[in-house]
Amino acid sequence: MIITFKYDTPKQEIENLSKELVNQGFGINYLPGEKLNIMGIVGDTSKVDIKRIKAIDWVKDVTRIQAPYKLANRMFHQEDTIVDVSGIKIGGNKIVVIAGPCSVEGQEILDEIAVDVAKSGAVMLRGGAYKPRSSPYAFQGMQTKGIECLTNSSIKTGLPIVSELMSIDKIDEFVKYVDVIQIGARNMQNFDLLKVVGKTKKPILLKRGLANTIEEWIMSAEYIMAEGNPNVILCERGIRTFEKYTRNTLDLTVIPIIKERTHLPIIIDPSHATGDYKYVEAVSLAAIAAGADGLMIEVHNNPECAFSDGDQSLKPERFDTLMTKARAIANVVGREI
C-alpha cells in the first residue's frame, strides 16, 4: 500500500502514522519527493481501512497495490478449483451447459423443456421459483411449488437443478432441494445472504452485479469463502452501460481476467446479457472460444407464453443448433461439452 502525503506535511505527522503502522506489524519505507512524500506499507494490507487513512488531512491519496482478496486469489492457490455438483465437475476440461426456462411455470411444461435440453446436451436444469422483478405487479414466481416442480423434473431426467435464492429465510428449503444455489445480480452485494450461503457447503453460482466491478465481484466470492464454503462458481451476465440496443453489455474479457486472478470457475449467461434470443448463439460461441467453463441459457418451448423474459428465451430447436456449434468450438479449444 502506498500513502502519498502533501509536500508540506509536518514530519511529526508522518512519524506518528509510521509508528502506528509499525505497531500493527507492518514494514514502512518512506520516500520524500519534491512535491509529494510517499510512504510504502509492506505486509498483509488486506485488512487496512483505506478510507480511515484518507481522512487524515495531510494525506493526498492512498493506493492499494495488493488485491484485497485472499481466498479467491490465484496468487495463494495456484490450481483451478473444480466444483462438484452431484458428480458433474464445473471448472475442469468439460464445459458445462445449464439450460431451462427463466421461471418455473408448471410441472408439465418444465418436464418437457428438461427433456428437450437434456437431449441436446445440457447437464443441469435451471428455473426460477422465486423471481426478482422490478415491478411489484409482475409475476413473482411459483415459489415453493416451483421448487417442487424442479425437484420432480430432476428426478425424471437426472439433471441437477440450479435456482435463485432471494432471501435468507428460504435457505433450508434450498439446501434441501436445490443442487446449485444461485445468487442473482441484484443480490451480489446482499452481504447477509452471502454469509448465509457461505455457511453451507452447497455449490453457489454467484452472478456479477449489474454495475459491479470485477474486484467487487471477487470480493463477494470472498465473503462466501470466508464463511467456509469454497464451492463458488462465478457467472457473468452483462453489465449496465449507456447502450440501448441490448439489455446489458456482455463483458467477455472477464474470462481471461478471472482465470488470471482467481482459481474459480467462470460461466456465462448469454440470455440475460443480451436480452434477445437472436444474439444468444453468437455470444455463446464467443464465450466458449474465450475459455468459459460453462454456459447458462434460457430455453422455453413457447416463449410467447413465458411468464418472464420470453424475448430472450431460445426455442428447443435453436438451442439444439447452438449446442452442435458449441461442441465444435469446444473441441477446437481442446475441451468437450
Place this chain on the structure above:
Amino acid sequence: MIITFKYDTPKQEIENLSKELVNQGFGINYLPGEKLNIMGIVGDTSKVDIKRIKAIDWVKDVTRIQAPYKLANRMFHQEDTIVDVSGIKIGGNKIVVIAGPCSVEGQEILDEIAVDVAKSGAVMLRGGAYKPRSSPYAFQGMQTKGIECLTNSSIKTGLPIVSELMSIDKIDEFVKYVDVIQIGARNMQNFDLLKVVGKTKKPILLKRGLANTIEEWIMSAEYIMAEGNPNVILCERGIRTFEKYTRNTLDLTVIPIIKERTHLPIIIDPSHATGDYKYVEAVSLAAIAAGADGLMIEVHNNPECAFSDGDQSLKPERFDTLMTKARAIANVVGREI
C-alpha cells in the same frame, strides 16, 4: 403501449393478438404503415408483460407510453406526500437535515456527535449499526449494540434516528427502535426486504441503487407502497459512472424529475455521492437550491479514527459552517431549515 410489427406480418397474427388483448379488456387501435405496422393498446397497461409480447416472432418492438408505476405517480395523486417522523415533517416547507457518523462506534462518541449536530440544526441522527461492506474483513457494524447506542442518544437529544436495515430477520428490532428505516443502495432491488418494510407503517428512506435508473427507483418505492406503506422518502446518493475523481456521480437533476413524476419527498446524501468531505458543502448547497426536501450528511468528530468512510465525514465545525450557508440558501428559495 405501442406494438410495432414487421411489415410482412400475416394479418392473422395481428388479429390473434388483437383479440387476446381485447379479451383482457384493452382497447386496440391498429395503424398499418409502409414498412412497419403499429398497434396501440389503450387502458391500464402497467400489468402487461412487455417481454412476453416481444417474444412473438413478428413483433419488432414494444414501447410503453404510460409509466409503469401508479401509487407513486403524481398523475394519480397531485398533492405532495409529507412523511411524519415523530412530528418532524419531511416533504413540507421545512428542509430536514439528518446528520451523524457513518457507523455507530460507541455510546460516548455517538452522544458527542449527536449533541454537536443538534446544536448546528440537524433534526435527526443517522448512524449505521449494520454495515454493508464490500470486504468481509472490514468492520461489519456494532449491530444490536449499535441500535442500543442510537436509542440512548435519541433519548438524550430528542433526535429521532435513521439506520439501515440489511436483512429481513432484523425487522422487529428496527420497527421497535428505529424511527426511519433506511434501505441502502445495494438493497434497492432486494425485493423481499422491500416487501417486509412495506408491511410496516414506518417511514422508509429508500436510497437509489448504484446503477439504477430513476424509473427502477420509483418502482422500488412502488413495491413498498403496494404492500400498504405510503411513507416513502427517496434519497439520491450518486450513481456509478466512469469518473474516478469522485466515489460516485451525484445526479441532482433527479430533484425536479422526482417532483414532477411522483409526490414523494426527495433528500440528498452528499457524503456518499462525493466520497470526499471537501466537496460536501458545495453539493449540499446545490441540492437545496435545486429544491431538495432534505440532506443526510456524515459527521464525525474524529474522522481519522472513524471505523468506516472517514474520508467523507465532516468535522462538527465544518458541518456548522455548512448549516449556516444552507439556511441562507433555503431562505432564498422560500424554505426554512
Place this chain on the structure above:
Amino acid sequence: MIITFKYDTPKQEIENLSKELVNQGFGINYLPGEKLNIMGIVGDTSKVDIKRIKAIDWVKDVTRIQAPYKLANRMFHQEDTIVDVSGIKIGGNKIVVIAGPCSVEGQEILDEIAVDVAKSGAVMLRGGAYKPRSSPYAFQGMQTKGIECLTNSSIKTGLPIVSELMSIDKIDEFVKYVDVIQIGARNMQNFDLLKVVGKTKKPILLKRGLANTIEEWIMSAEYIMAEGNPNVILCERGIRTFEKYTRNTLDLTVIPIIKERTHLPIIIDPSHATGDYKYVEAVSLAAIAAGADGLMIEVHNNPECAFSDGDQSLKPERFDTLMTKARAIANVVGREI
C-alpha cells in the same frame, strides 16, 4: 413515429400539428386514450426533428419506430457489403487480419514487424503516423515520415496499409498513400472529418466512439455514405464503463447486431478493447466465433520500447500462436483466414 400528448391537450392543438404533418406528406392516425392521447405518423420519418416536436408544451413524449439510418440499413439493402482493398475482400467469407505496431517508430522496425505479421497470416499492415494522445507531452507520431515508412513497408511486403486520419488538412496525403483510412474512436463524431472521407472512394475503417451507442455509430457510417462513399468498415474497440481492470469493455454483441441491422462489414480491435496483451488472444478467438469479419491487432517486436501502447502489443510469436488458433475457430464457423 409516435407522439404522445398530455390527456388534457386541446383538440385544436392536435389538429394543428396533424395538419402540418399531413402537409409534409405524412399519414396520420390518431388514437385517444384514457390518460394519454397518441398520434402515429406514417411515412419516412428519418428527417423529422424529434426535439422540435418535443418542444411543444402539450407533447409528453415522442418515440421513433423506424431506425434513423437508411443507406446503412439492411432493411433497404439485403446483401452484405464487401469492401475491396487492393483485391482483399472485407465482409466476405474470408476473415481479414490486420496487424502492426500502434505507432510507426522507424523504417527498420516497421519492416521487421510487417514481415513477421505477414508470415503469420496478416493481410494488411496497421500503424499510426498521426497519434491522438491524451497528453500534449506524449509522442504525437512521426506524421508524414510515418506515412512514408508505411508506404515503403507496403511495397516490400505487398501488404496494404491502414492508418488513422486525424485532421481534414491531411486528406490528400491519405488518399494518395493510405489504402484504408481509419477514423479513430475520438473522431467518430467529428462530422467534418466524416464528410471529407465520404467525398473520397477510399475504404474507411470507422471505429466506434468511446461512449457512443450502436445507433450513433451507424449514423456516423451514414454520414460517410450520404456523401457518396459506400466503402465503410465498422470496427468495435471497446466502450467506456465503470470497470477498471480493463482499458475498455469490449462489446462483442455488436457483431450479430450490426449484421442484423446493417449490411456493412464489422471487425474487432482486441488490443484497444482490453488494453492488455494477456487478454488479446481470448477475445480475438471469441470475436471470430461470434462472426466478426476481421481483427485488427497491435503487434510489436519489442513492446517495452514501443513509443505508445506497449502494454497492449503482442510479440510476434504470441501473434503467431493466436493466428493458428484463430484459423481453427474460423474453420469451425465455416470461414477462412
Place this chain on the structure above:
Amino acid sequence: MIITFKYDTPKQEIENLSKELVNQGFGINYLPGEKLNIMGIVGDTSKVDIKRIKAIDWVKDVTRIQAPYKLANRMFHQEDTIVDVSGIKIGGNKIVVIAGPCSVEGQEILDEIAVDVAKSGAVMLRGGAYKPRSSPYAFQGMQTKGIECLTNSSIKTGLPIVSELMSIDKIDEFVKYVDVIQIGARNMQNFDLLKVVGKTKKPILLKRGLANTIEEWIMSAEYIMAEGNPNVILCERGIRTFEKYTRNTLDLTVIPIIKERTHLPIIIDPSHATGDYKYVEAVSLAAIAAGADGLMIEVHNNPECAFSDGDQSLKPERFDTLMTKARAIANVVGREI
C-alpha cells in the same frame, strides 16, 4: 510514480530499469515486499510513458502519483485565472450568464432573442453557426451566414458572442468574428483542433466530452495552454450514463474539484445537461450555489420552431424568472450576476 514488480522479478531486471531512470534524471527508491516489490520514482514524471513501463513482463502495475497536467495545475499556479472577454471577466466575483438559441436561424429572430436575454441580464450571446448533428439529414447550421448574424446582433446589443468551431479550416473566420471560441463535447479530444485554438490568444470555452473523465478534460485544457493560450474556460454539460430520463447526467461535483485542482474558471451548461427545459432552472440555481463562475443557457422565443434542441430551450419569460432567482442565490454565496 510507483512501479510494482512481481515478487520473483530477477534483481538484474530491476537494476536495469533503475539505471535507465536515473540516467533520465529521476531519483529512485526501491522497496522490496513480501509478495511484491515496489519502486518509487521521484521527479517530474509527467512525461514518462506509463504504458511503456507496463509492457515490461516483470511489471505488475504502474501508478501515477502526480497529476499529469502542469500548466492547468493549481499546485503550480495558486491564483485563479480570470479570462477577459471584451472587458467581461470570467472567473472573478461576478457570475457570467451566456444565453441564446441553440442554432442561429436568421437575423431577425436572433436579434429578438439577443435583446430579450440582455434585458434579463445575460452578458454574452451564444448561437451555433456550425452544428454537430448525429444525423447527416439534420440541419447543419447556417455556417458563415450564421456567423454574420451573430456579428450583427453583437453590434446591435453590445453582447460579445460565443460560437462553436468544428473544423480547423474555419479558424480564421472565428478568430476574426467570434469573441469566445467554443470547442464542443464531441471535439474535446480532437487534438488538432485544440492545437489550432491554442495558437491563438482567443478565450476558449472547452466543453467536457460526453464520456471523458475530469482528468482527460483538464489534459485537453493543457493541450491548449501548452500551445501558448492561457485563456481557457471549462464548461460542464453532463456526461453519458445509463439513466434515460435525462439527456445526460449533470455532474456538479466538478465545480469544487476543478477549483481545487486547477486555476481555471468553470461554467455550467444546464440545457445540454438535462435536455429538458423543465429542469433547467433547478440545476442552474444549484450550479450557482455550488460555486460555478457562469452559466450557458439556451433561450428561444419559439422553441417549437427551433431548428435544433427546441425541447431544451427556455422561453424568454422563463429565462427572466430564472435570472431573478439566480441573482438571489448569487448574493447569498457572496457573488453577483
